[in-house]
Amino acid sequence: MLTAIVGINWGDEGKGRMVDLLSQEYKIVVRYQGGNNAGHTVVNEKGKFILNLLPSGILRDDTVNVMGPGMVIDVEHLYNEVKTLREGGINITPANLKISDRATICMPYHKLLDCLEEDRLGDAKFGSTRRGIAPSYSDRYMKKALRMGDLLDMNYLKSRLEGIVEWKNLTVVGGYNAEEVTLDGCMEWLEKYGGFFREFICDTTEFLGAAAKNNEKIMFEAQLGALRDIDFGIVPYTSSSSTIAAYAPVGAGVPGCKLDCTVGIMKAYSSCVGEGPFTCELFGEKGHELREAGGEYGAATGRPRRVGGFDIPASRYGVMIQGATELALTKLDVLSYLKEIPVCVAYEIDGVQTQSFPSGDRLKRAKPVYEYLEGWCTDVSGCRSFDELPEKAQEYIRYVEKAVDCKIKYVSVGPDRDQYMVLD
Secondary structure, X not given: OEEEEEEOOOOOOOHXXXXXXXXXXXXXXXXXXXXXXXXEEEEEOOEEEEEOOOOHHHHOOOOEEEEOOOEEEOHHHHHHHHHHHHHOOOOOOOOOEEEXXXXXXXXXXXXXXXXXXXXXXXXXXXXXXXXXXXHHHHXXXXXXXXXXXXXXXXXXXXXXXXXXXXHHHHHHOOOOOOOOOOHHHHHHHHHHHHHHHXXXXXXXXXXXXXXXXXXXXXXXXXXXXXXXXXXXXXXXXXXXXXXXXXXXXXXXXXXXXXXOEEEEEXXXXXXXXXXXXXXXXXXXXXXXXXXXXXXXXXXXXXXXXXXXXXXXXXXXXHHHHHOOOXXXXXXXXXXXXXXXXXXXXXXXXXOEEEOOOOOHHHHHHXXXXXXXXXXXOOXXXXXXXXXXXXXXXXXXXXXXXXXXXXXXXXXXXXXOOOOEEEOO
């Protein structure tokens, strides 16, 4: 059974929480793209954990976690993430964490270039997390990236890095007039943080291929959502990798495998961190109240998220792009304070309404068309079945399900592991 857990919208939908929940049924969990530019927040009996790079299955004792070749890995950040989790009582060893030798290393100069370019762009910035993700992927496609497997032979790594540093300084010093990158500084950084992971690095393609052949249950965990995909998202305000389910076997390192199931995650309302068009956005007091009710602040950056009502055009598009076979609706409990629940049912572009999700300049010109559904105005965090929910909450779930044309199987009513329900 090969299952992908993916985001339907702009990211921050609650994928980590659902991976943690569903991973009890899977032996292996794989992160297949992205870096530490987004966070997954998970609450369990051991505490509250924010994961940026590690697969969310790392919080389960019997799960093997894989960081696939589609990822870009800041080894300093990973080192500190592992350290923090171990201090929180989480066991992390080469037995339950395997890092692909083909994954790209996100270097300090990648973060430097990310910051320099965002500063240069000023008000036209893309909203980068400034963690070096785009420059890392750029180097990867220019065949100038270092890979995790290079850490196993530091002499070979140094011979490659020498030319790369010289090339980087043409831009860092010559282009941005910043302080030069040094070979010795990079090598010291790699030895200090990268050396720690040598025993974790392996051929994960061989490991996963054997597991798939033995019909092991494997879960593929995405970062961000469909609307941040490099090809199908709100370009240029996207991530620099493919966030869609179809890429999961490729980014995991087993391109010959086919998915059996794709679980799409979406909130009961909309949220977005960073720049770019966000048609359904609520402003003023309404936006502030929803942001505070949902605790909408980025797990990776702490930035306040933009919020809005549930966006039907965007969500229907995300369901289609992800090829979702079933959905998980998260944070239903957050809407309990509302007497009327805002839902963006269509976009208006140049005076014409559409229910399709546009791209490019048409998306920037789109205005939301809102309708309001009656709220339930009572706490639902203690509900554990559909029948226990207030009638209006049940109606809201069925309304959303019909609007996006995909079955909602899971509904989350709180951050704890037991605060969810499975629908028939």
